[in-house]
Amino acid sequence: MRRFVLFSFLSALLFSLIASHSLAQSTISEKTEGMQKYEGFFDYWWDDTTGKIWLEVDKLDQEFIYVNSLAAGIGSNDIGLDRSQLGNTRIVKFEKVGPKVLMVQPNYDYRATSDNPLEEKSINEAFAQSVLFGFEVAAQQDERILIDITDFLMQDAHGVAERLSDTDQGNYSVDASRSAIHLPGTFNFPKNSEFEVTLTFTGSGAGSWLRSVTPSPNAVTVRQHHSFVELPNDDYQPREFDPRSGFFTVDYQDYSAPIGGEFYKQYIVRHRLEKKNPEAEVSEPVEPIIYYLDNGTPEPVRSALLEGGRWWNQAFEEIGYENAFQVRILPDDAHPLDVRYNVINWVHRSTRGWSYGSSVVDPRTGEIIKGNVLLGSLRVRQDYLIAEGLLAPYEEGIEPDDKMLEMALARIRQLSAHEIGHTLGIAHNFAASTNDLSSVMDYPHPRATVLPDGSLSLEEAYDTDIGEWDKRTVAYGYQDFPDNVNEDEALEEIIQETLDMDLLYISDEAARPQSGIHPKAHLWDYGTDVIDQMNHILEIRQTALNNFDEEVIQMGRPMADLENALVPIYLYHRYQIEAVSKLIGGVNYAYNLRGDGQANPQIIDGDLQRDAVQSLIQTLRAETLALPENILDIIPPQPAQTPYSREHFRGYSNPMLDPVAMAEVAANQSATMIFNPERGARLTTQSARNPDLPGLMEVAEEVLNATILGEMNEGYHGSIQRGINMAVFRNLVGLASHENASPDAKAITKMVLENLQVSLTERIFEIDDPTWNAHFNYILDLIEQYKEDPESFSTPPAPYTPPGSPIGSGKTIEYGCGIFPEGIPLGNLR
Template structure:
């Protein structure tokens, strides 16, 4: 069974191999001359004049022809093969980052006549048994994969020589296939523009490393590839290949528990007794053992060491070293001394070398996600290499947010250091977060509701107001590892002395974690727009989502009331006020999504039979209505309107400063569109509120318990506070009319959506019919043109819906500017 979660699903790692690196790569040398022969049959004769690199797999290099010959004496012996991308493309949208780990496989070279095949066994299906015939029956039942075929160039006894060059110069990262899927163009590897890269082609006693310069040529079509490539018809990157000795059998796998917070490795074991589960589940973790398991505190036999990219500048470097080092707090709590260390990568070391757990600082054309990936032994779940990738532009976004919050730029005054403090504090937390993934940990999106108890949550900066109304960022981001993180590391890495029953000790750890009140809720329950758990969300804060939304709206209102050109530094175009305005105007965006989950919400846990946890519980009706009221506040004209004083300070974009996905979309051409900004914010709230899955739960939960809010009640109150509210004049009236239109479109979209079940469609259609009757009456008596026009346009839209409800598509609202990091989501 495959681990389908993308963040840490990449593979297999070598632990305890840094000692091998201390010996350094074997010295390159030239083979002794052998008798020349056109059709050499011995390895010595075939490699005459080649440069030899001794190590795990000896190989030979010919400078004249650019050929790499590999000597294989380990036929039928399994090794680890890892491919990676040392030099990336630099686009968040395309996702081909520097240092990206590609496919990780267990492989073996097998001989068949004149050929040697590189075979990947199928470890998803096994028979863990001493019975060879039983193991063979499973092996023969499922397909394996031959990765490559080689012709034997020469041999001496059991040693064979293979031409590895075509294997190394291929598109191992499948960039061409992926670019085609993204409509960026048709590419293929061009051998004439590809070659070996010798500086990172090395040999060590337990791993052999190869790197190649690969050029893909073709016909570029997409804007994304054009934006980051000098010649988009010729895309040149580096691809790296590692052959690694598999870890020894001394690693002790640990069982997976859905409450513990670890990623897992699973497979089907056909040797399992019939009365036991056939799927075996193990957690992913590094190998770590105490020197003295009986001691309360002991040093580790081999500490876990992470290395920081030398390319990270100050103050980034110090922040990342400090933040990543926080994890030692968790290992200390588990009884280890100095078991987790962070150091600067040794000068001259190859970051792709599998023996280095790496924290790398990567650059892209726009801000994007950071992520933590691992190479993991598919047999056992042992993490061999952790690899963190941190996008360099994200810190600038935090600095920009701080500028908008503090309005610090006053002519003649020094720059406020609080912006840099906030940005650097976020870097520390980010480093700890991504390293946590490479230690085996999932996200825990419920942690923000329990005093920010985990760095594995996505943190919203905690923005406070002082009594004088000024912004206080002193608590923007938490410092150090959280309480839940320590409990998780205890489960994954505690070393139990002899005489202790591991299963019982692990259960005791889980029991205490639950007793302490910690809740673990992962991605699958948090990311979907229609998800139901009231605690599980990204970038939220506070114990109660509705209370925090109201508090955040108060903060937002205060900041916007005084927003001005003091948000930008002297010498910048006035139009760039918009960049600082965007995150402040949309300060509520994540808390809106969090609050929406209370409506039709269901509290639940990853309960295991007998553990005493609450399995499921409806969100209390009063909490749902409180959340509804908070959401209605976010679409009120009073909250969405900007001051006339501010609007007069935002001119059209000047030459050289075009609008982007980081700025608001305008319906007014080149000018700033405040009503459009309101539209994008309000539409987001309505999309969350009238999500088809949420609507379906409202119907179901009300049917099971009539004290629960029903979908009809929610729609009625929504219409009362939008369409049926007292009409406003002027600018606020325009926003109000826009919100009315958005509300109708969302309701029509709910009725038309193929994702809406029949009972939801029925209720939504009923409410549309009732609204139509009300609108028809109002249109006859409306006095102002704007009000009457909105009513008539709404009636016309309903008419279009009624003509063909199954194919009706409401007019799309203006999108919000980019909020989360740009590109595919973090792993």
């Protein structure tokens, strides 16, 4: 028996050795016999019997670009996994080590740009590289190697499982038994090889967002795309970044730079564009920049997006190009993630949300390889809804002329131009709205006009072209200079000419509502004077509320639908609150360089800051925030089988519309801006430097004297004012206990609370109204609770606030460009 076992073992061992020897000796031709070959950048074969893809590596140690993307997404704005979403862009190369082939990603964040190979070697060895995957050599023929890349393609390269976990949507992983190569998205071309896979994620604990968009939440199926792309040739000349230019960048540290020289290097991100004749005043390009609109986009949106995208050709014409920028319809046989196409994708989600402009960028130089725009399809419907709320257009109960549609399409044209601008390499310019609408790279608010008869007009709701700043920025990034021109001097001249035109450029960090301090950089606003604009916005809001009745909806619609249009109208001033608040403790500044003549930072004038406080106090008055009672009398709860959505108010009196909770929500937005911890710190520091400037104590007392310590309205307006008071108190205590508040801001706010306690104690003995008496006693009780244990104290939460940005009233996560799905590797997404 033992002899038989030994014989069997030796036989098996011999068979294994023979098989291994046979495998090692097989050629690529032998190994791939009978398989379907795809010839292109990397030749590869599809094995239908095993469901595998075999790749021929004939470019060992030769770098190329690897991009992963999401071809078919999940459809939830909150989760942030959209169709045609770009992932990471990496430079990689294949290295053979014995029987293995490694996919290696060099580290281009740290470089040596000298000609000394030993200096370059020292940098390469100082910082980590990344081996992204390892493959076994399946066959070899001359210098060509065959590897099985199926497992590489089938991994969760886009981080779908991680994203689901991060958004509390469950714990998922790839189920290989339900995943496969997706051949319709797998193709090959001379300069790019494209692969696509169907991945099914299984798991448990599906969150509500995921359950709302998947037929079976325990099995989430998407498609991921992989692109291997030839590196561009060396004819492209990187252009150095200037902080005044308005461009995105690729950055690296140059350890070969001389001591005292520029160590931190930045190139602007842009497409390659060259004139056929650089000497000519006007010339066609060697190759135009062509964008392709998603062929699944319906009319009339299709025509609007084409028109808005083509606005950019104006900028290229001004710098001497003819037909340099074009927008066409994507061919029916083209794949939107094919790296050869710049694509404007029309993306559907279950809720409205942001649109994005992202790019595949060569990290060595900043050259854009592919522009990729994602436009959320529900945005146009939201603008249409806002127009209905403003115009109350259904007098006869049927649809009137196309005023609402024209307004919505005007916004879509602007949105197309805006997101394409990002994929041209251009950042936001949030100062454009106060600078004669000089850029399409701002976030625009719809412009409305109050007519003499008390109605509203939206005739010029949105701009109809790119602006002057956009043209100047394109000139900096894309001007092609003749050989006899000093490029550095010519670029500086472009910048100086732009400054001489008083075209201000201020981007994201200065405009965000919580952290922004610039008096002229705002989201969703227009007009040169933000305080005057607040008055105008409040007038439009009140006019729309006064006109708000059943004529907002068409005949036959549920009356409860009125609330859909009411929410963005009632909160119509929410963005102007953010704009005005930046004057308080604000600082005016520019992205100035030494010697360029621009002014140094200047604190906002004290009187203007005080005017801003008074402007915001308008938004904390009962007469401003009290919803007209006739509206309360016509909006019923949602009918059966029609659930409330995120776009509706929630209140204390559910299911009926609650005007007190609505007022508290609106007031909470103003109070949050006023009692922002960074703003509080600036107020204390600025007033310490200059006693003529308002300090935090002054601002807090002004707000309290107008609200909690102000007039005690009776009846309905009294209820509204008490809701406003709670919003003010909540944010005042929030500042006193905020972990990021400065010591001075905390100390002053606590003193303000002490003073408030004294004042309310005195007031209680002076009033007869039992409701107001109870209200003040409630606040006093909360102050005592806070003083006894400030670490664990928390005020009653604010009522639910319907989401705002993007304009209107989907909930999103804000990022740098802001604004991106958190945790997703989005490359140069803006």
